[in-house]
Every structure is written in structure tokens, then in C-alpha cells.
Amino acid sequence: MGEYLVKRLLLAIPTVIGVVTLVFFAIHLAPGDPVALMIPPDLPAGIREEREAAIRARYGFDKPLHVQYLTYLGNIARLDLGRSLRTNARIIDELPQRFVNTLQLGILAMMVSTTLGVTLGVISAVKRGTWIDNATMFGALFGVSIPNFWFGLLLMLGVGLYWGVLPPSGFNGSILTWEGFRHAILPAITLGTGSAAILARFARSSVLDVIVQDYVRTARAKGLAERVVVLRHVLKNALIPIITLLGLQFGAVLSGAVVTETVFAWPGVGRYLITGINGRDFPVVQGTVIFIAIGFVLINLVTDLLYAYIDPRVRFR
Amino acid sequence: MVGDSALERGVTPIELAAMRPPRSEWRQAAARFASNRMATVGIAFLFVVALVAILAPLVARHDPNEQDLLARLKPPTAQHWFGTDELGRDVFARTVYGARYSLFIGIAGSMGGLLVGVSIGLLSGFFGGWVDQLTMRLIDIMLSFPGVLMAILIVSVLGPGLINIIVALTIWFTPTIARIMRGTVLVLKQQDFVEAARSSGAGNLRLMVRHLLPNALSPIIVYGTLSVATAILVAAGLSFLGLGVQPPTPEWGAMIGASRQYIREAPNATFFPGLAIFLTVLSLNFIGDALRDALDPRLNVWTASS
Numbered sequence: 001m002g003e004y005l006v007k008r009l010l011l012a013i014p015t016v017i018g019v020v021t022l023v024f025f026a027i028h029l030a031p032g033d034p035v036a037l038m039i040p041p042d043l044p045a046g047i048r049e050e051r052e053a054a055i056r057a058r059y060g061f062d063k064p065l066h067v068q069y070l071t072y073l074g075n076i077a078r079l080d081l082g083r084s085l086r087t088n089a090r091i092i093d094e095l096p097q098r099f100v101n102t103l104q105l106g107i108l109a110m111m112v113s114t115t116l117g118v119t120l121g122v123i124s125a126v127k128r129g130t131w132i133d134n135a136t137m138f139g140a141l142f143g144v145s146i147p148n149f150w151f152g153l154l155l156m157l158g159v160g161l162y163w164g165v166l167p168p169s170g171f172n173g174s175i176l177t178w179e180g181f182r183h184a185i186l187p188a189i190t191l192g193t194g195s196a197a198i199l200a201r202f203a204r205s206s207v208l209d210v211i212v213q214d215y216v217r218t219a220r221a222k223g224l225a226e227r228v229v230v231l232r233h234v235l236k237n238a239l240i241p242i243i244t245l246l247g248l249q250f251g252a253v254l255s256g257a258v259v260t261e262t263v264f265a266w267p268g269v270g271r272y273l274i275t276g277i278n279g280r281d282f283p284v285v286q287g288t289v290i291f292i293a294i295g296f297v298l299i300n301l302v303t304d305l306l307y308a309y310i311d312p313r314v315r316f317r
Numbered sequence: 318m319v320g321d322s323a324l325e326r327g328v329t330p331i332e333l334a335a336m337r338p339p340r341s342e343w344r345q346a347a348a349r350f351a352s353n354r355m356a357t358v359g360i361a362f363l364f365v366v367a368l369v370a371i372l373a374p375l376v377a378r379h380d381p382n383e384q385d386l387l388a389r390l391k392p393p394t395a396q397h398w399f400g401t402d403e404l405g406r407d408v409f410a411r412t413v414y415g416a417r418y419s420l421f422i423g424i425a426g427s428m429g430g431l432l433v434g435v436s437i438g439l440l441s442g443f444f445g446g447w448v449d450q451l452t453m454r455l456i457d458i459m460l461s462f463p464g465v466l467m468a469i470l471i472v473s474v475l476g477p478g479l480i481n482i483i484v485a486l487t488i489w490f491t492p493t494i495a496r497i498m499r500g501t502v503l504v505l506k507q508q509d510f511v512e513a514a515r516s517s518g519a520g521n522l523r524l525m526v527r528h529l530l531p532n533a534l535s536p537i538i539v540y541g542t543l544s545v546a547t548a549i550l551v552a553a554g555l556s557f558l559g560l561g562v563q564p565p566t567p568e569w570g571a572m573i574g575a576s577r578q579y580i581r582e583a584p585n586a587t588f589f590p591g592l593a594i595f596l597t598v599l600s601l602n603f604i605g606d607a608l609r610d611a612l613d614p615r616l617n618v619w620t621a622s623s
Binding site: 014015018019021023027141144145147148149150153156251252253254258273278285293300 | 454455457458459461462463464465466469470471473474546550553554557558559560570573577580581584587588591594595598599602603606
């Protein structure tokens with residue numbers, strides 16, 4: 001297991017470098033001058049040129065591209081993502097609290113989607129062909145088809161504004177407090193719905209793959225109760241591929257948070273990114289995208305390790 | 318390869334005929350598809366949406382950008398079927414015209430991704446070697462951006478706008494499609510019919526276009542249909558965030574983004590464009606699912622997209 005861990009960690013490094021490289025060149029080789037993108041559009045003409053020259057010097061844009069790239073890589077290795085053009089705050093200082101907020105929302109959303117998705121998927125597979133199965137799969141189609149920002153707005157309008165049982169937006173920083181938890185319910189449902197639908201479909205097909213295996217028939221033949229067969233023999237084996245998908249879904253949830261956070265005024269990385277884009281604050285955009293992508297690489301790493309822990313065959317591949 | 322043929326293993330011609338897939342698998346698939354009720358509903362609805370998009374000036378009685386500041390934020394009436402928005406514009410007319418933008422972006426974005434992705438996957442899988450290795454590493458890196466983050470990065474670099482959002486969707490779809498295509502080609506490449514075609518003198522181009530591509534179509538068709546649905550959702554989401562199509566263009570996502578601050582006064586201005594997105598995407602998913610069941614029930618294209 002230790003050897004596998006080291007191998008996986010080493011494999012993650014080129015991916016991280018690749019991510020940084022891609023973001024760097026996407027921004028620097030794109031049509032249009034990145035410096036022009038960095039100037040707030042509302043500046044008067046005289047100050048504009050002055051600011052432009054200052055930025056060129058400060059960010060080293062007067063240097064050749066490969067020098068800039070290596071400098072940027074070096075800075076990232078020292079956890080330096082640069083400073084915001086708008087607030088001059090260090091981006092790496094701004095991100096952690098926001099990331100914790102996004103993570104809290106993401107975890108709650110994953111709890112919603114996993115509980116709902118896996119449970120319904122398993123029931124659907126066990127009761128395949130019945131109306132329960134049909135209704136669940138129909139519901140899952142609804143879940144992937146609904147635009148989540150619209151769904152969020154409807155929840156906010158219905159539950160938050162008209163009915164008034166839950167706060168429509170905002171967050172105090174901790175879902176462990178009662179107020180914070182109440183604020184998180186609607187965003188978590190909004191964010192978790194699409195994922196729940198995908199998980200339900202996947203869990204169903206995963207269980208159906210296992211349920212026809214010989215060892216399941218053996219378990220039934222030796223007289224075990226159906227509940228024991230499903231929980232011990234089917235579910236345990238069907239869960240293995242589901243865990244891989246959970247890791248991928250967690251990444252999708254983190255990026256989906258960009259939209260959900262905008263709807264519910266949630267102070268997370270997603271909103272920080274959108275504020276950065278709208279303010280033409282390009283170091284913030286670059287830093288945040290890299291931060292989220294590296295976070296996703298790490299989540300996948302953890303998923304793989306978990307996978308190898310549960311299914312030892314993986315380690316020897 | 319020749320020693321492996323069924324005849325040499327002592328199979329009679331009659332058995333061979335029975336083993337051969339029945340004639341026209343496509344026709345069988347079409348029959349399976351036609352018997353799917355959900356798909357019929359989906360196609361009917363999409364047909365209506367497409368018709369409405371084409372005939373928008375005839376369907377809508379108002380101009381989508383005509384403002385009436387005296388009739389702002391009105392609920393649905395006989396005059397304004399879907400009510401009016403924050404500038405007193407007719408929400409029905411805007412939703413009708415919006416079909417043009419959403420359908421166009423969805424189809425263009427996913428077709429762009431299909432075209433580029435299929436080409437890359439085909440070449441990469443066929444030739445293999447270091448080009449393949451390099452392409453696959455690049456794809457791995459692109460896929461290590463979770464969900465729509467890659468699309469957000471691209472539009473934030475290119476700036477908002479109709480064409481840029483299509484470019485963003487194309488780049489975003491490409492790695493997934495290239496990977497599906499490459500995987501299919503790698504399997505097909507090993508099969509006897511490719512060897513047979515090669516030994517009867519087919520060149521690389523002919524092998525790829527005439528032999529590999531048609532046999533790799535099923536997953537591409539299914540994924541293509543579902544990706545139009547995804548493209549419409551993602552494009553609407555980006556426009557909602559203010560990164561896609563800009564107001565006052567009556568694109569569904571942009572409409573919701575602009576009217577959402579007035580959701581308490583006029584929920585209709587947010588509700589109807591969202592319903593249009595929802596029903597259009599649902600129809601496409603009905604069709605995509607039915608196509609998958611008809612063409613290859615073992616495919617699980619849903620998880621490929623996430």
C-alpha cells in the first residue's frame with residue numbers, strides 16, 4: 001500500500017504541472033493582450049497607459065514568455081499565486097476561507113446526492129421493471145435535465161421567499177451552527193440534484209451487473225434472507241465502481257458550485273472566480289482556476305487510494 | 318488472422334450464416350428506437366421548438382426587444398402570455414426568439430466538439446505512437462479540470478459572446494469525445510475486417526474513413542445527442558453568470574440572469590425561460606437515452622460526461 005501511495009503521488013505531479021501550464025498558456029497565448037484584460041475598463045485614458053506600463057513591469061510581461069512561465073511555476077511551488085489587481089490582497093490568503101465555505105457546501109451536497117442517488121439506484125435495481133424502478137429512472141432524467149441555477153431560484157422563491165421556512169441566501173461561515181446549516185440546505189439540494197440523478201443511474205446499472213453473478217445465486221440458494229443478500233453480497237461489490245464515480249462527481253459538484261454560489265450569494269471560491277472574471281482581475285482568475293483544478297487532482301488521488309484500499313487487486317496493476 | 322476464420326475451424330456455411338449478424342443492424346436499431354414512447358414525445362417537442370425558432374416572427378406578436386416601461390413586471394395576461402420583464406418586454410416573445418440562440422449554440426457547440434474530438438480520437442487511436450501518447454496526456458490534463466471549469470476558463474479568456482461560447486463548448490467537449498473515439502478505434506483496429514481491408518489494398522485514409530469510422534458511429538451518435546443537451550445547459554449557465562451571450566439578446570440563460578433580481582415581483586420572467594431550457598434538455602435526453610437503448614444497451618455514456 002505504501003509503495004502504491006508513493007507511485008500515485010509521483011504520478012500526480014506531472015498532472016499538476018500540466019494544469020498550471022495549460023492555464024498559463026491559455027491566458028498568455030489567447031488572442032488579445034493580457035495586460036489590456038487586466039486594466040479595469042473604467043479608467044481614464046492618461047492613467048490607463050501609466051497603469052499598463054506599471055503592470056508590464058510588475059508582472060514581468062516585458063520578459064520573454066518562457067522566462068515568465070518558469071517564474072510563474074516557481075511562484076506556485078512556493079504557494080504564491082500573485083495579488084489581486086482590484087484589492088491588492090494576496091490571492092493565496094483569500095482562497096482558504098472561501099475554499100472551506102465551498103467545501104462545506106460541496107460535502108453537504110454530496111451527502112444529499114449520495115444518500116438520495118445510491119439509495120434510489122439500489123432500490124431501483126432490486127425492484128427492476130416495477131413502477132418504482134420506472135419512477136426513479138424518470139425522476140433521474142428530470143434531475144439531469146433541470147438547469148440547476150433555475151432550480152435553485154425556484155427553491156429560493158418557493159421555500160425561501162414565499163413559504164419563508166428557510167433563509168433564501170447568504171452564509172455565516174459554518175454549517176455546524178444551526179443558522180449556517182439552515183442557510184446551506186437550499187444550496188446543497190440545488191447542487192446535489194444533478195449529481196444524485198447521475199449516481200442513481202450508475203448505482204442501478206452497477207447493482208444490476210452484480211446481481212446476476214453466480215455468488216449472488218449461491219447466497220440465495222443457501223437460504224439467506226433477501227435483505228442479507230442485497231446488503232452483504234450485492235451492495236458490497238457494487239459499491240466499488242460507485243466510489244470512483246463519487247470522486248468524479250465531487251469534482252463536478254465543486255465546479256457546479258460556481259453557479260450555485262452565485263444564486264445563493266454563498267461566499268465560496270466559485271463566487272470569487274466570477275467576481276474576478278467580471279472585474280477583469282486576471283491573476284485572481286488564473287490563481288482560482290489552478291487552485292480548484294489542483295484540489296480536484298487531490299480528490300481523485302484520494303479516491304484512487306480509497307479504491308486500492310477496498311479492492312486490493314488495483315494495487316498490482 | 319486467416320487461420321482464425323470460422324470456416325477453417327470447421328464451421329459449416331449454414332452455421333456461419335446463423336452466426337452472422339442479421340441484415341441491416343441500423344434498420345433494427347431504428348425499429349427499436351421508433352417503439353420508444355419517450356423518444357417520440359422528445360422528438361415531437363423538439364420539432365415544435367425548432368419550428369417556433371424558425372417561425373419566431375410569426376409566433377410572437379411582440380418584438381422581443383420592445384420596451385414598455387409602463388407595463389413592467391406584469392404577470393401573464395391575454396396580451397402578454399408569459400407576462401413582462403423588468404423593462405416591460407414581452408417574455409413570451411423573448412422565450413420564442415431565445416429558442417433560436419439556445420438551439421443554435423447547443424448544436425454548434427456539440428457538433429464542433431464532435432468534429433474535432435472524432436478526428437483527434439480517430440487519428441490518435443489509428444496511428445498510435447508518440448503522437449497518441451502526447452495527445453492522451455494533453456487530454457488527461459484537460460479532463461483534470463472538474464466539470465465546467467474548463468469552459469469557464471475559456472470564456473473568461475476569450476470574453477463573452479455567441480461565437481466565443483461555441484468555441485468554449487467545442488474545446489470543452491473535445492477531450493471526452495476524443496477519448497471515447499480512441500477507445501473504440503483501438504478495439505476495432507484489432508478486428509479481422511480491418512486486416513482484410515488492409516490486405517486488399519486499402520490505404521490509411523480509406524481504412525479510417527470507410528472502415529473504422531462507420532463502425533465507431535454508435536457511441537458517437539448517442540454521445541452527440543446527449544452532448545447537445547449538455548451544451549444547452551452549460552451555455553445557459555454561462556450566460557446566466559454573465560459570461561456567455563450578453564443582454565439584451567433574448568437567450569434563455571441570459572434572460573434568467575437579468576430577471577432574477579426581480580424574482581419576487583415577477584417570477585414569470587425567470588420561470589418561463591427556465592422551463593423552456595428544462596423541457597428542451599429533457600427532450601434531448603429522452604432521445605439520447607432511446608438511441609442508446611436502440612444502438613447499444615451496454616453503453617454507459619452518462620458517466621463519461623461527468
